[in-house]
Amino acid sequence: MSMISEALVILRSIKPAGLLVFLAVLISLAAFPLVVESPYAHHIMILIFLSVIMGQSWNILGGYTGQYSVGHAAYFGTGAYTTMMLMQYQQVPPWFGMFAGAATAIAMALIIGSICFRLRGPYFVLASIAAAEILRLSALNTKELTNGAEGILATDIPPLKIGSLVVTDFLTKVPFYYTALVFALLIIAVTCIVQHSKLGFYFQAIREDQDAAHSLGINLNLHKNLSLAISAAFTSLAGSFYAVYIGFIDPTTVLSMDMSVQIVLICIIGGIGTIMGPVVGSLVLVPLSEALRSNLITQGLISAGLVSEESPVGAFLKENLAHAHVLIYGILVVVVILYMPEGVLGFVRNMVRARERSNS
Amino acid sequence: MAILELRHVSKFFGGLAANSDVSFALEEGMIKGLIGPNGAGKTTLFNCITGYYPTSRGEIFFKGNPITGLQPDRVCRLGMVRTWQKVRPLVKMSVLDNVMVGALCRTNSLSAAREIAMEQLRVVGLDPKSGFIAEGLPIGERKKLEMARVLATKPELLLLDEVMGGLNPAESEEIIQLILDIKQRGITQMVIEHDMKAIMRISDRIVVLNSGEKLAEGTPAEIVSNQEVVDAYLGESHA
Numbered sequence: 001m002s003m004i005s006e007a008l009v010i011l012r013s014i015k016p017a018g019l020l021v022f023l024a025v026l027i028s029l030a031a032f033p034l035v036v037e038s039p040y041a042h043h044i045m046i047l048i049f050l051s052v053i054m055g056q057s058w059n060i061l062g063g064y065t066g067q068y069s070v071g072h073a074a075y076f077g078t079g080a081y082t083t084m085m086l087m088q089y090q091q092v093p094p095w096f097g098m099f100a101g102a103a104t105a106i107a108m109a110l111i112i113g114s115i116c117f118r119l120r121g122p123y124f125v126l127a128s129i130a131a132a133e134i135l136r137l138s139a140l141n142t143k144e145l146t147n148g149a150e151g152i153l154a155t156d157i158p159p160l161k162i163g164s165l166v167v168t169d170f171l172t173k174v175p176f177y178y179t180a181l182v183f184a185l186l187i188i189a190v191t192c193i194v195q196h197s198k199l200g201f202y203f204q205a206i207r208e209d210q211d212a213a214h215s216l217g218i219n220l221n222l223h224k225n226l227s228l229a230i231s232a233a234f235t236s237l238a239g240s241f242y243a244v245y246i247g248f249i250d251p252t253t254v255l256s257m258d259m260s261v262q263i264v265l266i267c268i269i270g271g272i273g274t275i276m277g278p279v280v281g282s283l284v285l286v287p288l289s290e291a292l293r294s295n296l297i298t299q300g301l302i303s304a305g306l307v308s309e310e311s312p313v314g315a316f317l318k319e320n321l322a323h324a325h326v327l328i329y330g331i332l333v334v335v336v337i338l339y340m341p342e343g344v345l346g347f348v349r350n351m352v353r354a355r356e357r358s359n360s
Numbered sequence: 361m362a363i364l365e366l367r368h369v370s371k372f373f374g375g376l377a378a379n380s381d382v383s384f385a386l387e388e389g390m391i392k393g394l395i396g397p398n399g400a401g402k403t404t405l406f407n408c409i410t411g412y413y414p415t416s417r418g419e420i421f422f423k424g425n426p427i428t429g430l431q432p433d434r435v436c437r438l439g440m441v442r443t444w445q446k447v448r449p450l451v452k453m454s455v456l457d458n459v460m461v462g463a464l465c466r467t468n469s470l471s472a473a474r475e476i477a478m479e480q481l482r483v484v485g486l487d488p489k490s491g492f493i494a495e496g497l498p499i500g501e502r503k504k505l506e507m508a509r510v511l512a513t514k515p516e517l518l519l520l521d522e523v524m525g526g527l528n529p530a531e532s533e534e535i536i537q538l539i540l541d542i543k544q545r546g547i548t549q550m551v552i553e554h555d556m557k558a559i560m561r562i563s564d565r566i567v568v569l570n571s572g573e574k575l576a577e578g579t580p581a582e583i584v585s586n587q588e589v590v591d592a593y594l595g596e597s598h599a
Contacts, residue, residue, distance in 0.1 A: 198464050198473075205461045208450035215410065215444075217436035217465035217513060273452075 029181055033174045042173040046245065048286045049180035050238055055266030055278025056187040057234035060194060062264065063273035065227040066207025067117070068125050071132030072235050072263045074112065075105040077255035079236025080243035081139065084152045087244070093158040098240035105236030106229045108135075113225040120210065129257065136255035151250025154243070176245050183241065187234045191275050194230070203227050207273070235263070269336055271343030280345045288332065292325035361424070363388045363517055363548050364409070364440070369418035371401070371408050371572075378404040380572040381418070386517070391543055392550045393563030393580075397593050400569040402552045403445055406519050410442045411435045422517070436465060441510045442519035445552070447502045449494035456481065456490040458505055462512035473512075480508040484538060500531040507538060518542065518549045524558060536562060556594065560584065568593065 033042060054076065062068050082101035086092035092100070116127040139146045146152070159169040170176070194200045202223050205213040214220050243249045253259070270281025291297065298317040301307045307314040321328075340347035362385035371379040379401045386392050394402050407413045409420055411432040420428045422440055430438075441462075450458050459477035460470070467473050481487040484504040489497070497505060503523050510518060520539070524532045532555065539562055542549060553559040559566065560580040568575040568583060570592045576583060583589055 196470070198468055198470065201457065201461050201464055201470075201473075204453060204457075205450055208452055209448045211412070211432075212444065212448035212450065213461070214412075214432045215436060215442055216462050216509065217433045217441075218461075219431075219433045 026185075033177050039173050042177050044286065044290060046173065046176055046180050047290070048282045049177075049184040050242060050245075051266055051282035051286050052184040052279055053180070053187050053234060053238040053241070054263045055270065055281050056184075056191055056275075057231045057238065058263045059267050059273065059278050060191060060203075060234075061227050061231035063267055063277065064191075064194065064200060064207060065203040065224060067224060067227070068264070069128040069228070069231075070125050070257070070260050070264055071112075071128035071130070072231075073255050073257065073259035074128075074132040074135045075109060075232040075235040076239035076242070076259055076263070077132075077135060077139065077249075077251070078105045078108050078232075079239030080249045080254040081146060081152075081239075082236070083240035084154065084243045084249055085146070087157070088152055088154060091158070093160070094240060094244045095160060098237055101236045101240045102233040105232040105239075109228045109232035110225055113228045114221075117221060117224045117228075129260070132255065132257065132260055136251045139251040139255055146251070149250060149252070151248055151253075154247040157244060157247075170244075176241075180241060180245075183234075183237055188275060188279070190230070190234070195275065199223070199226065204273075265333060267343075269333065269343055271345030274345055277343055277345050281343065284344055289325070289329055292328050293322065295322040295325075297321060361388060362386060362421075363423055364550070365421040366405075366409070367419045367421070369405070369408060369420060370416050371404055371413055372416045377572045379408065379569075382569070382572075382574050383418075384567050384574065384577055386548060386550060387564075388548050389543070389546055390548060390564040391539065391562050392548075393559040393566040394550055394552045394569065395554075395556075395559055395566060395583075395593065396569035396575070399571075400593075401572040402569055403521055404572075405569070406442055406521055406552065409435075410440065410519065436513055436515075439514070439516035440519065441513050441515045441517075443506045443510055443521055443523055445521040445525065447499070447506050449497065449502050449505055451493070451495040453494055454490070455486060455492050455494055455497070455505060458494050459508045459512045462509040465513040476512050476514075477508075480511045483511065483541070484508045485534070499526050500528070503527065503531075503535065504538075507535075511542070515547060518547055520549060520551045520553075522552050522554065524553060524555050532558060 032045065036042070054072075058069070058072055079098065079101035082104045083094050083097035086097040086100060087094050112128070112131045116124055116131060119127050140149055142148070157170050160167045160175070194203070202213070202218050205216065205218060206220060206223060210220060239254060242254065266278050266281040266285060268281070269284055270279065271277035295318070298314070298321050301317065302309050302314060307317065309315070309318065336344070342350070364386040366385070367383050369379055369382045370377060382405060394405070396402055404413065408415045411427070411430050411434070415428060418428075419426055422435070422438055427435055427438065450461065453461075456474070456477055459480055460473045463473035463476035463480075467476070478487060478490065481490055484507050486501060486504050486508060489501065494502070494505060507523065524535050527535065536558055539549060539551065551559065551562065563580055565578065566580055566583045567577045568589050575592060576586050576589050578586070584594065
């Protein structure tokens, strides 16, 4: 009964205009692959959805509960490896494998959580990094299980069937597009539900002040572990999806600290502890990273006529800018963190507020 | 019946005895003042009672049951809750949300918690500011917020750690009235306070701590005429 009345309160708080925008976005996202045929565009959208899933998962633990894990590669990698190993060695279709991956990630989360949550602040951060590194080294060294540094290559993905009817054989990117979109919407919905529930209040109270939360009847260990379990389950789904989509995993990609940092950055850039934060972060980071990687800047400069392709400068840029994409990416991230400490979303919000104030 | 009983409670930090063999009982419905010089171990005692510190020795009973070693969240659910000397608002959350966090201790429904929270905000007079972000409140209102938040947990025993510290006389008077109102509602209170006029006025009985030990216990009148207490803490003007 109370669940229904809560749901009604949430529904009533949604503004009609917001609902319309949401529906419009939803419909255009659903129609996107039907209208745009370029596989590269599909690929970019899939990467954005994947990034939203990763960022939003981390957001539940880092943004709402205030526990800054820099070891989420542990859960991403757990999902990726569980799904891939089941698929490659046991012929288990990934649609089952990913749930096995999520269950394994939850078990892993509870073990890591019960150890690391004894620590607070920077010590928790360090412990979470260490936990992920232990997993990475284990994956590197248990060659008979994980194939070590050589990684696992998916040779064929079992088609998705209902009975004998083949729904899709996953030869195009479109089924991946819809799968990723559904996962992204699911994690956003879960975040919304958490935010408007007792759990969300308790998570945020822990973020704001652990001791005060503890004194108000909040079981810190239970709620931190709950938050981590939800976060880990969805991070592992992202990992499973990544493994099947890319078709190859190895410890240095799915279990690396780079991956952990990447996950955190999505939220820091977008805005921590808000539903839209990871979405904005993904919309900024994924296209930026892709543009730098494929050297769109040089191409842009050349086609705008600012730099000639034959000139020494143009040749230099064309030759080197693509190699420097990680460097430029890093510099841009530092600039955003310095000048937008609350993320892009917080920055925009503050600007809007400042304008309203100067108008009134 | 005693709602809270301390038996020979000691707390050592290394070789330092912050509390040493403290015993007293707290009668239901009473206001107990806890006074003593800075560093006498008043807040440490609160931390021991509410489970923030494990006691080094001794036992604590709440409503007749041993609670020694219980975590603060369990203690709160049993009906004992404390405020903090240095207030701890959940700064990025609204005033109402702060109090709702307390109320959710007794209910799983957000709408029920919202009602309880609004009711307690009215009690402390903060209801017009329910939508404000806690970060923006001045100290007087932060103290009231702290009071509303602990009241929302439906406690039977409140431990108030210097709720008048840093307040002007008018604000202090409001808090005094609030404490007396809470007493009227049958909630037992233990109050740490440095404002002697206030503590003498509201307390039914007073415990004096000095260097971690219980120096004296009695009615306010007995305490002000106790020569040891006057020498250790009060000074001649109160005698």
